[in-house]
């Protein structure tokens with residue numbers, strides 16, 4: 001054979017280009033098995049390169065298995081390749097679409113690129129511009145300096161002791177949670193998935209608020225759970241309905257966001273919490289308490305989590321740094337009764353047997369220096385001002401004639417606003433103007449065994465996050481959302 005023609009470029013080393021050209025020719029049947037290549041000297045002369053360059057390329061093709069080297073004789077295309085001719089390759093090429101046999105159920109994660117919007121009212125986004133980057137950089141530097149074998153090897157898959165210790169003492173002070181162990185996860189989503197994996201067999205029932213957090217629902221469903229919607233009213237989960245469902249079927253888990261119900265923002269009153277706890281104990285149901293934005297409570301001190309008073313050991317407590325820091329840190333954690341925590345730790349090892357040690361050390365240092373607490377204080381103050389301003393803007397809009405109603409939540413990072421109109425259309429018009437928010441229909445569950453979906457006409461709420469934007473920016477965004485209606489008044 002004569003050497004292949006190669007159109008050399010300047011961006012890649014010549015020996016790589018020779019490898020690529022011969023590999024491709026063999027793969028596509030241009031050079032068939034047992035074809036003898038010209039000598040290295042002949043190839044070097046032809047390509048005007050050093051003979052060593054050619055040798056390096058040929059040896060690399062031998063190492064990859066495309067060529068064999070016949071001692072002192074020549075390089076020959078391997079005879080074991082399942083390629084008979086280039087015609088066959090071409091014939092096989094438009095391979096018929098492979099049918100991937102995915103497990104059920106099906107998922108469709110529509111990730112929205114929020115960077116394209118000028119106003120972002122996403123529900124749970126913290127104000128990243130106010131994050132103390134300099135202080136945290138020092139903690140990251142410390143984490144890199146502290147690089148040591150114990151922390152960096154496969155150990156402490158449930159979390160580095162330094163961070164566990166800081167979080168445990170913080171939870172004791174700030175949330176009345178007196179615990180001595182934790183499982184640190186890659187965000188609370190991993191925690192939710194672990195709980196689902198630990199408890200759900202195909203067809204097990206999980207009770208969930210009618211309007212809820214879709215990623216939690218999907219985690220349960222992915223492990224085979226059948227969801228049961230429980231009614232909720234302006235005070236949160238309806239206890240009577242919960243009991244009726246407990247009587248009707250053997251429910252295994254109840255997923256709750258008691259402090260700031262997701263998405264409606266309501267704080268579950270103490271009386272209901274106690275009744276729910278008693279009912280769950282009576283019917284043998286575990287409570288999965290997702291306390292995702294605990295610190296941001298503005299009317300009074302946040303209520304203690306249900307896990308703070310759990311004599312029966314039936315609460316699995318999940319929380320996160322995604323709101324008090326940022327989602328990118330991927331620090332979440334969970335606590336549960338000892339046997340539950342042991343099982344969750346074992347599963348955690350299976351899914352991911354090490355967390356990001358650099359980040360854990362940095363967050364631990366950040367907490368130890370007091371910077372974390374200072375950041376929390378600053379953000380709570382700033383979010384409180386934004387929460388007040390948002391409510392004031394709604395009131396002004398009402399006075400200007402817009403039909404809006406809302407209850408000012410006790411805390412959190414979002415409002416649940418009743419617009420008394422078709423909010424799906426409102427949302428699509430807003431998105432076209434570069435404004436992002438979510439509307440009510442996104443929070444209903446599609447596949448619950450007892451689906452409590454409203455009629456289309458009743459979908460009139462939108463969820464408006466207020467933490468991530470300045471007061472002025474949020475006000476401007478709100479006026480944009482309702483501009484069309486304001487112009488008609």
Ligand SMILES: Cc1ncc(COP(=O)(O)O)c(C=O)c1O
Pocket residue numbers: 124186187188189190213257262290292319320321322327331332
């Ligand atoms: C109800 C709820 N739980 C948990 C989370 C946090 O998830 P993660 O810790 O995985 O970032 C969020 C974030 O939006 C949430 O809204």
